[in-house]
Amino acid sequence: MQSRRDQVQAQSHLLGRLSAALVAGEPDGLETPHRRTTVGLLAGILVAALVAGGFTLYGFFAPGGATAWRRAGALVVEKETGSRYLFLDGRLRPVLNYASARLLLGEDLAVVTVSAKSLRGVAHGQPVGIVGAPDVLPAGGLAGAHWTACAPAATDLAGTETTALTLAVAATADGTALPADRAVLARPAGDPAAGHLIWNGRRFRLTAPWLPAVLGHDGPAVTVPAAWLDLLPAGPDLGPVAVPGRGEAGPVVDGEPTRVGQLFTARTAEGSERHYLLRRDGLVRLTPLAYALLAADPATVAGYDGRAVVPTPLSPAALARLPVAARPPLADELPEVAPAAASRGPGLAWCLRFGADGRPRVVAARAVTASGIVRGGVGVTRTARTADAVAVAPGLGGLLVAGRGGEPGTGYYLVTDAGVKYPLAGGAVAERLGYPPANATVVSPDLIDLLPTGPALDPRGVVG
Template structure:
């Protein structure tokens, strides 16, 4: 056993070693460096920056409402329910009442397009009195933006014996043939669809011309080297109405200015080459072989197409050569601004079994249409029944239009067509309240807009009505007022004035 002396010496030895270690330093002469306080400071700063950044991001994603949101009128959005509220403040600046608004369209009609609602926590919303909900439940949930509006290039396609479809798309999906012509039948009535003269801006335009009778149609088809009447494409009448009307292909279309008030009268000094007397109203060949119509005091020169139509009239037939002086020449009596001048070449191949019409709208010039063929989806009317009319609007798109006739430039009521194919009337300042401008609303003929689903009228007054009120219960869809087509000659003058 160690003695007390041994323990004292061992303790002294350990003490000397410890002192030597502290005094002598680390082996090799390298001292142990104390930790630097700057590292801890830098780390703390970095953590603080991260915390502040996270707080900023959280504040951006989930902003706090302005402290005074309830002190001024406007629109707020409940954070959890995503319900819009109209803020109504009392006369004394107190007694704020929140009025639920059924949808964003109603809110825009009330306050304008720049809503920018303040997001408010549900708990804050519940602190205030709430009135009965207002708005137009049937209003469109989403409206097309300005860049999504389809202003031109609408199509209307049909098939032989089928119905038709009106499509509003950014890509027409058809092949336009502005010089094409064809004869179609609708319920026993025949029509020639053919290009007239271009409009004031030089844009081609196609017209519909009714043929007075089946006999006249057969004769015209023979003159134009078209198909027999039994092979003519059968189309819906509403599809034919997508074209502007030109004067029917009958005698009344010719303006002889009173020179043929008494047709069939003999003309002194004139005979036909077969020896028969020349009579007023006859279609004859002059010395140059041109077809002209004889009048009491001269003759009327005829365009190639005008002569073809005149030949189909009762008791006219093939022209004969005339001998003698036929007198003074007068202007062509045919409405050549909307009729073809030359005989059109009729479309008769397989593509004619699926004809289309393309609508073009223009600034300060009336709308025009042209024939088109070879439709593909979504323009094609495949599968549409004979008595059926379908509409198609490209997803996310729509249109804002003013309804008028084929001779109008800025007239007519405004309508919104949404992506569901429903039209809504926009009377008064509803157009601008929803954020659209006058340039967003081209003129579209009545026949093109009336086939879309009929929605309710969108006005500020309607948007302010309580849900379920008697006034709202009585609200019905607004029909499109029928367009009045001006006579072709007047329409041409209107277009010339607009284009000049």
């Protein structure tokens, strides 16, 4: 009896005879009818693979012959060396940096990588470009970036303790803000006699040497660079209160003669104590700060014949009878109560942080360290206002325009993460570099001055 295998083999033999009869016309032929087709297909695939492999090996060991780079707007990069060229007037002109290439070709610039053999035989010309222009055009932008200027303690080359000015530009920032009831007593480096009280984002110049003790800041003042102080808006001077006609005879009060410049005290119906100053135009109410300044003023002490300055009690009847002047003795920008001295933690420096509104906020934070930061470079210049160290977060940078209060001016600059600013000849140049002027970030000119300056970027200044 036939097995299943015998049946399958018989079926296959029958189908093979039918195929041979249809294809070759010989049902009993010795060769398989599809053998020639299979052999031809395999042979063709093998020949095609050998031909493709041959061309690949030839292109690898003997490259060259490409001509697509011979067109306007191409930045040619030699594959083997990384050298960059612009193909101008039939010559390969080495380009000093990418910014120079953009200034020459604008947005039409296209980077083409070419082998050295393809460039063989092409004439070379003189280099073109601006020395010191940036090689990378940052795309991160500066919108929302925090600008932090710090005044850390430093040591000069002679080992003398001094102070430095550092600038950090980053997307995020840390630090502890100066409380509203605290202030910092600062003195500019090189002028220890001058003092400034830093409070509420402003600086108030002290006009007398005895003022720090009266204000409760009898500790050592913080030494800061003068350029750091200049970043703070100046408030009115803080000093002795001017009293016109001091020492002149005043009205009789509670049966006693008085003099202009005399201090008085009175209790209100609620039991609180108030201080007053007698002026030519009548009494004027004093804030705690104004009273402290008047009581400690040597001119007031002289009016009391060297005796202790003790305010004269004022009866309710006298207070009701005497005229009260409306004009206060101190400017409205000054605090009513002297702010207490602030302290900062170890390793921290007093810094000014600028936000989108351009207003400085005093914070205690870690300053940028000078180690590892390049302070200069090819074509980079510095001035007396340039920061000692500048650090811009990697990848951060872009187009900014000088302005105050968020209102843009006319001066455009390109800032890179190398911490250098490059003046631009105008908005058209910014467009040529790929930065729409409408997207420029408005930054105070005082902050821009802290950045070292690179060469001006202008197509007319491209040498070559």
